[in-house]
Amino acid sequence: xxxxxxxxxxxxxxxxxxxxxxxxxxxxxxxxxxxxxxxxxxxxxxxxxxxxxxxxxxxxxxxxxxxxxxxxxx
Amino acid sequence: xxxxxxxxxxxxxxxxxxxxxxxxxxxxxxxxxxxxxxxxxxxxxxxxxxxxxxxxxxxxxxxxxxxxxxxxxxxxxxxxxxxxxxxxxxxxxxxxxxxxxxxxxxxxxxxxxxxxxxxxxxxxxxxxxxxxxxxxxxxxxxxxxxxxxxxxxxxxxxxxxxxxxxxxxxxxxxxxxxxxxxxxxxxxxxxxxxxxxxxxxxxxxxxxxxxxxxxxxxxxxxxxxxxxxxxxxxxxxxxxxxxxxxxxxxxxxxxxxxxxxxxxxxxxxxxxxxxxxxxxxxxxxxxxxxxxxxxxxxxxxxxxxxxxxxxxxxxxxxxxxxxxxxxxxxxxxxxxxxxxxxxxxxxxxxxxxxxxxxxxxxxxxxxxxxxxxxxxxxxxxxxxxxxxxxxxxxxxxxxxxxxxxxxxxxxxxxxxxxxxxxxxxxxxxxxxxxxxxxxxxxxxxxxxxxxxxxxxxxxxxxxxxxxxxxxxxxxxxxxxxxxxxxxxxxxxxxxxxxxxxxxxxxxxxxxxxxxxxxxxxxxxxxxxxxxxxxxxxxxxxxxxxxxxxxxxxxxxxxxxxxxxxxxxxxxxxxxxxxxxxxxxxxxxxxxxxxxxxxxxxxxxxxxxxxxxxxxxxxxxxxxxxxxxxxxxxxxxxxxxxxxxxxxxxxxxxxxxxxxxxxxxxxxxxxxxxxxxxxxxxxxxxxxxxxxxxxxxxxxxxxxxxxxxxxxxxxxxxxxxxxxxxxxxxxxxxxxxxxxxxxxxxxxxxxxxxxxxxxxxxxxxxxxxxxxxxxxxxxxxxxxxxxxxxxxxxxxxxxxxxxxxxxxxxxxxxxxxxxxxxxxxxxxxxxxxxxx
Numbered sequence: 085x086x087x088x089x090x091x092x093x094x095x096x097x098x099x100x101x102x103x104x105x106x107x108x109x110x111x112x113x114x115x116x117x118x119x120x121x122x123x124x125x126x127x128x129x130x131x132x133x134x135x136x137x138x139x140x141x142x143x144x145x146x147x148x149x150x151x152x153x154x155x156x157x158x
Numbered sequence: 159x160x161x162x163x164x165x166x167x168x169x170x171x172x173x174x175x176x177x178x179x180x181x182x183x184x185x186x187x188x189x190x191x192x193x194x195x196x197x198x199x200x201x202x203x204x205x206x207x208x209x210x211x212x213x214x215x216x217x218x219x220x221x222x223x224x225x226x227x228x229x230x231x232x233x234x235x236x237x238x239x240x241x242x243x244x245x246x247x248x249x250x251x252x253x254x255x256x257x258x259x260x261x262x263x264x265x266x267x268x269x270x271x272x273x274x275x276x277x278x279x280x281x282x283x284x285x286x287x288x289x290x291x292x293x294x295x296x297x298x299x300x301x302x303x304x305x306x307x308x309x310x311x312x313x314x315x316x317x318x319x320x321x322x323x324x325x326x327x328x329x330x331x332x333x334x335x336x337x338x339x340x341x342x343x344x345x346x347x348x349x350x351x352x353x354x355x356x357x358x359x360x361x362x363x364x365x366x367x368x369x370x371x372x373x374x375x376x377x378x379x380x381x382x383x384x385x386x387x388x389x390x391x392x393x394x395x396x397x398x399x400x401x402x403x404x405x406x407x408x409x410x411x412x413x414x415x416x417x418x419x420x421x422x423x424x425x426x427x428x429x430x431x432x433x434x435x436x437x438x439x440x441x442x443x444x445x446x447x448x449x450x451x452x453x454x455x456x457x458x459x460x461x462x463x464x465x466x467x468x469x470x471x472x473x474x475x476x477x478x479x480x481x482x483x484x485x486x487x488x489x490x491x492x493x494x495x496x497x498x499x500x501x502x503x504x505x506x507x508x509x510x511x512x513x514x515x516x517x518x519x520x521x522x523x524x525x526x527x528x529x530x531x532x533x534x535x536x537x538x539x540x541x542x543x544x545x546x547x548x549x550x551x552x553x554x555x556x557x558x559x560x561x562x563x564x565x566x567x568x569x570x571x572x573x574x575x576x577x578x579x580x581x582x583x584x585x586x587x588x589x590x591x592x593x594x595x596x597x598x599x600x601x602x603x604x605x606x607x608x609x610x611x612x613x614x615x616x617x618x619x620x621x622x623x624x625x626x627x628x629x630x631x632x633x634x635x636x637x638x639x640x641x642x643x644x645x646x647x648x649x650x651x652x653x654x655x656x657x658x659x660x661x662x663x664x665x666x667x668x669x670x671x672x673x674x675x676x677x678x679x680x681x682x683x684x685x686x687x688x689x690x691x692x693x694x695x696x697x698x699x700x701x702x703x704x705x706x707x708x709x710x711x712x713x714x715x716x717x718x719x720x721x722x723x724x725x726x727x728x729x730x731x732x733x734x735x736x737x738x739x740x741x742x743x744x745x746x747x748x749x750x751x752x753x754x755x756x757x758x759x760x761x762x763x764x765x766x767x768x769x770x771x772x773x774x775x776x777x778x779x780x781x782x783x784x785x786x787x788x789x790x791x792x793x794x795x796x797x798x799x800x801x802x803x804x805x806x807x808x809x810x811x812x813x814x815x816x817x818x819x820x821x822x823x824x825x826x827x828x829x830x831x832x833x834x835x836x837x838x839x840x841x842x843x844x845x846x847x848x849x850x851x852x853x854x855x856x857x858x859x860x861x862x863x864x865x866x867x868x869x870x871x872x873x874x875x876x877x878x879x880x881x882x883x884x885x886x887x888x889x890x891x892x893x894x895x896x897x898x899x900x901x902x903x904x905x906x907x908x909x910x911x912x913x914x915x916x917x918x919x920x921x922x923x924x925x926x927x928x929x930x931x932x933x934x935x936x937x938x939x940x941x942x943x944x945x946x947x948x949x950x951x952x953x954x955x956x957x958x959x960x961x962x963x964x965x966x967x968x969x970x971x972x973x974x975x976x977x978x979x980x981x982x983x984x985x986x987x988x989x990x991x992x993x
Contacts, residue, residue, distance in 0.1 A: 104410055106228045109373075110660050112416035113224035115258055126446070129455045130553035135446075135665055141255060142665040144549050146556075149660055 172250030180308030540671030559649025903965020915947030
């Protein structure tokens with residue numbers, strides 16, 4: 085499954101980043117690497133974007149971007 | 159002072175939110191200089207400080223998470239490191255976020271740079287129970303590690319010490335990441351090949367180039383192409399190796415490289431950091447539970463925006479009431495240095511400089527607003543709330559090709575009523591998404607700036623007096639509706655090919671900003687504005703002056719006015735009589751002198767408030783010229799404590815009052831005739847057949863065209879064109895109604911909407927030029943609003959007339975139409991696809 089399907093307060097582990105190029109590089113730079121645990125904190129008031137926590141810091145992504153992260157639920 | 163003093167160049171690198179700017183301020187103090195990196199609009203801050211016998215030039219690089227070639231900031235930081243080759247680089251690292259920050263450190267090390275690792279925000283780390291073994295860390299990274307608390311100035315000397323020793327030591331053996339058995343052999347062979355090419359290996363670190371080629375970095379490929387003889391062979395072989403790697407390992411090399419860096423960072427952190435408790439962001443999380451929640455989030459956001467508006471625009475405007483007298487005083491001071499005014503014609507070297515000064519102080523008048531605005535923006539940035547604003551609003555703005563970050567520039571530009579486009583455009587600076595940034599810059603001037611407000615108030619007073627509130631609401635919100643549609647159209651057309659960026663945004667923990675930091679940034683930005691804008695405003699207002707006052711009225715007309723003025727003077731002299739004791743006092747050049755005295759006195763009296771001020775004023779003018787004083791006091795004055803009633807002086811007073819009225823009337827007529835016959839006036843007449851469709855006659859055309867210099871002048875120009883006949887004191891809207899009997903509410907609605915879409919004023923255009931780095935965009939920002947405004951005005955006026963709509967009906971119809979258009983625009987989906 086992909087990261088955009090995870091509901092707030094659920095935790096998962098990153099399996100892979102499916103996009104390459106700018107989006108993939110950006111995610112890798114921000115620490116979205118396989119094996120990392122990631123928690124969905126909350127959706128924005130209009131559902132998009134979403135706030136995540138990984139490695140102690142918080143990052144928000146749009147759903148379309150979170151779709152490029154493959155995860156497995158913990 | 160030593161003669162051997164040399165200049166050492168040092169760069170400051172680091173990730174966003176690492177406290178890099180506090181370190182920069184700590185090291186350089188007040189000796190700072192802000193410019194742009196060549197060819198781009200990214201701010202380049204540099205400063206210098208003394209280090210024993212040497213002077214260090216410190217350059218602040220843009221804060222970046224990584225050093226790829228995907229974003230402008232990263233390219234700039236990288237190019238600077240590669241081309242300017244600083245003697246040392248201070249890598250500012252957030253001690254409480256070491257692992258992520260090391261990711262950048264590794265990339266810096268890869269560029270064969272002499273690094274000083276600065277562990278900043280040690281206090282935050284300590285509070286979170288993070289203990290860092292700096293010795294171990296230094297050993298691992300092969301670079302000195304200096305802990306600091308930037309905002310408290312702790313560790314300053316140690317950091318300077320480390321900078322000095324590192325920059326003197328020269329090249330150190332760089333820290334190298336081992337990218338693993340799969341990748342290292344490939345990197346080795348690429349390195350070898352690149353080393354053989356002396357032209358490129360002399361310029362750039364080959365290991366870095368090899369890694370970048372495996373990452374498929376376009377910039378690195380370009381560099382190899384430019385400096386290598388066998389670039390074709392090398393690039394092809396890199397490409398083949400990349401593809402083969404991908405096939406074999408089911409992963410792209412760039413992914414492996416990024417993963418290895420993160421793993422290495424994790425390893426080093428595990429080796430050198432002990433945590434006494436789990437990482438917590440309790441306070442930030444608790445705030446965000448409310449600040450980003452579904453219901454309270456938007457409420458807090460609106461309240462914040464309202465507060466910014468209230469503090470900066472409303473209160474700031476009130477402050478200008480106190481600062482204005484200072485500006486007016488300086489204007490009078492300058493005026494007093496210029497050639498003195500004439501009876502009915504003023505010399506060019508008086509009226510032109512005064513025009514320029516007026517234009518300049520009209521802009522300077524807004525400085526208090528800018529100061530407050532910039533301080534508030536700095537607070538928003540420093541606290542971390544800016545990121546929350548973007549988080550909450552992104553969804554709406556994205557529909558229209560904008561970004562969550564677009565909201566702030568729009569608020570500053572005048573999202574509701576009253577703002578200023580100049581700082582609005584400036585506030586687009588932080589936006590990473592180039593496409594959305596340009597779209598925002600283009601629509602900010604469509605917001606309702608402060609200078610448009612008096613114009614609206616005037617026109618609403620003319621025909622919508624019964625619906626003032628509704629009409630104001632209409633104009634305030636219609637601009638947002640139109641601006642969003644325009645943004646979408648632009649992003650689908652002219653901005654289609656512009657670089658967009660992923661949203662990926664860090665939500666930093668909340669943080670209390672320091673007063674010094676906020677003040678510094680606010681003063682810096684205001685100064686930048688004043689410096690850049692004022693010089694050019696002066697230049698441009700000279701041009702506008704020429705357009706409005708040249709070629710001037712004909713010789714015959716001039717002679718006509720002079721003879722009329724002469725007649726009035728004769729009548730005046732006749733009235734006071736030859737036998738009057740004041741006859742010689744008023745004869746010849748003395749009359750002009752008296753006229754100046756009279757005008758000065760009247761003006762001073764208007765400014766003087768309170769009995770004391772008035773008495774002081776009288777004393778001053780009495781000492782200046784007692785005879786004149788007798789007249790301006792209508793013959794009532796004291797001599798040695800005794801009140802005297804001077805009949806002759808009273809007579810002169812009455813006669814002069816009449817002369818003064820005639821003279822003023824002549825001056826106004828001359829001004830009107832000059833404007834009408836000027837280049838601008840002729841243009842206004844020339845386009846009248848066209849603008850008729852929008853309901854504009856030539857008078858309106860002139861007023862609208864002259865607003866180009868600064869919109870403040872539109873009401874003043876109208877005031878000039880629709881002057882009141884002498885003796886009558888009608889308000890401007892009544893005079894306009896009187897002169898434009900044929901006008902309907904539709905005329906006024908069309909003019910109002912045109913004004914809403916009016917091209918940016920010249921200072922804003924200059925700001926656009928500065929922020930886009932392109933004259934083309936500036937010209938585009940000038941002309942598209944004219945086209946748009948004309949279309950809208952014609953639609954409302956001609957359309958309304960054809961359908962026989964009243965002003966209110968047309969207003970409502972247009973509003974609904976615009977809303978429908980907006981929704982349609984929002985429905986066109988064009989989400990950026992990043993792969």
